[in-house]
Amino acid sequence: MVRTKKIFREQLLEGAYQLVVDEGFKHFHARKVAKVISCSTQPIYREFDNLTTFKAATSEYIIQTVEQFLSDKERHDLSSFSEVLCQYADKHPDEFERFFLVDETCKPLMKELINVHFNHLVISLPAYQTISSEQLDQLFDLFWFYTLGKAAQRAHTVTEEEDLHSTLDELSKLYIQKIAV
Incomplete structure (x- = not known):
């Protein structure tokens, strides 16, 4: 045997x-x-x-993988943290799209992970020492949506106009599928 x-x-x-x-x-x-x-x-x-x-x-395992990437990068303010997430999108565009933008199971996990890192960073910055938890939540929401947009753009860098049209067509199909569900 x-x-x-x-x-x-x-x-x-x-x-x-x-x-x-x-x-x-x-x-x-x-x-x-x-x-x-x-x-x-x-x-x-x-x-x-x-x-x-x-x-x-x-x-x-997914959280640990993203966590490892985040831990390996140095970040000292909100813009450098945003840049780290954009680097992840550059380096791993498929993973970024699935984990941060598309998958309903992964999106809240990634948002929670980024929120933990965000809070640790903000607490260490003197400019944000006196903000309330409500203001911190609002600041995170602003950071989250800004960074997701910037990273999504970097993950799907389009160089040709034909590529832009095909990307827009693909996005509209995904949007229609999302509405139909």
């Missing part, structure tokens, strides 16, 4: 990560993850109790 190779937890999480980047959590199923890493579903259920715990572990 041929001995099969062991699939490790890290491989399962990497496969799940890739599936989420490609298709999102909406299409997250054990069979699809197994197909991505070319194995059966057996290693998944051997490693995780059920699909819910696998999804939770995948969410945590």
Whole structure:
């Protein structure tokens, strides 16, 4: 009898990560993850109790991946923090689009992660020492939407006018799909 190779937890999480980047959590199923890493579903259920715990572990893996990128970059004010997020969008445009803009499971996780980093940074800045928590929330909302727009533009840099038209067509199709759901 041929001995099969062991699939490790890290491989399962990497496969799940890739599936989420490609298709999102909406299409997250054990069979699809197994197909991505070319194995059966057996290693998944051997490693995780059920699909819910696998999804939770995948969410945590995604957060850790983005967290690692953020931790590796130096930021000393709000504009440099915004630039770090834009660098992430430059370097990982597919992940940025899925995690920050498209996927309904990932978007709140990313917003929470960025909010934690934002609060730590703002607390350390002398200019913001006296603002109220309500003002801090408003400042974060402003920062969040400004940075998302800037990063989305950088992630999808368009150089040709034809590319611009195809991008606008694609955006309008996505918008229509979103309304239809």
